[in-house]
């Protein structure tokens with residue numbers, strides 16, 4: 117379990133075809149700003165554990181026993197990957213969250229021996245954990261190195277990895293960025309750290325074990341989604357450590373593949389111009405696909421784009437839209453325009469200038485918009501305007517204000533737009549993963 121929640125019995129292994137091993141996603145994180153790569157804490161006497169902090173979002177620990185034999189294959193390596201909380205360990209106190217660094221015990225009596233055997237069998241052992249309770253940002257800003265929560269995490273992992281005493285590493289995502297499971301940032305970082313794109317991974321023999329499997333009492337399905345994204349067979353701790361078998365649980369994460377249509381289906385009905393000069397306003401949630409739609413459909417027809425994220429204020433938007441219309445250039449207002457009051461500003465402008473006004477309404481549901489938001493923030497190449505991740509409140513605010521646009525408000529027409537994925541194979545591979 118990543119950050120609290122209930123757990124249940126097992127589901128059988130699921131296997132899916134692996135994605136290409138590695139793709140250079142331009143992280144929003146400046147790696148140069150990260151602490152030196154696995155720098156030992158002392159130059160004189162290297163300790164078995166080294167730590168690396170990436171930005172404020174990822175903690176990486178690597179444990180190398182003093183006396184160890186390298187059992188891993190030089191080619192096509194087998195990976196034994198685990199979630200941590202409620203998978204390898206649980207609290208001793210019985211609390212959902214640990215009280216102190218020593219508030220842990222093995223999740224099951226078989227854990228330590230089993231991980232030791234995996235090492236003997238040539239597996240590379242790694243932990244991928246969501247740890248949003250660890251705070252880094254505040255302390256870095258204050259010029260300190262470690263927060264209390266980070267110190268506690270390091271102490272706990274030092275004890276766990278020392279007890280196992282096998283070569284292993286831990287990746288902990290501290291914020292809701294590209295590193296957070298089910299997203300693949302930690303997996304990519306791991307592949308990068310161990311040159312696994314060169315060495316190769318035996319996906320059939322590798323696996324990921326986690327308790328967030330989407331079963332009725334699970335707090336989420338982020339572990340299952342992570343395994344599917346990484347192309348790893350998935351097991352629950354009950355199945356892996358106790359041999360319990362249960363029917364597969366449905367993946368309860370937002371599955372974007374429903375929006376990826378076949379080639380012929382994926383061509384949206386084209387937007388057509390109705391008047392030589394017109395004002396078009398968009399209405400749709402943040403990250404519903406408005407700007408992408410403009411770029412694909414209206415820009416080629418010669419419409420000018422007015423967008424408040426770029427122009428900052430509504431009066432500025434009105435001023436720029438007016439200038440375009442007075443110069444005989446059709447305009448699209450690429451804002452959310454959630455309610456009739458906001459839309460009235462544009463209807464009034466159109467009326468004043470004697471220009472017909474139309475509305476394009478984006479039907480993308482909230483979970484799709486959240487998905488788009490996460491994909492956009494984490495992938496530079498799918499994010500031409502370098503947008504950062506919008507907070508959840510942005511979606512709630514839209515929902516609260518939203519009133520469906522109607523022709524009676526003063527529009528010539530209202531065009532409903534269903535989301536259809538458009539992009540090349542690489543964009544489809546990224547966008548088609550579980551993100552939220």
Ligand SMILES: Nc1ncnc2c1ncn2[C@@H]1O[C@H](COP(=O)(O)OP(=O)(O)OP(=O)(O)O)[C@@H](O)[C@H]1O
Pocket residue numbers: 400401402403404405406407408409425452488489491492498499535536537538539547
């Ligand atoms: N038709 C599409 N096909 C594939 N991906 C899309 C499509 N539309 C949007 N996306 C993805 O969703 C992200 C968000 O879309 P976009 O920026 O167009 O939304 P928006 O409604 O303009 O957002 P905002 O209101 O926050 O400005 C894009 O960066 C892109 O990754």
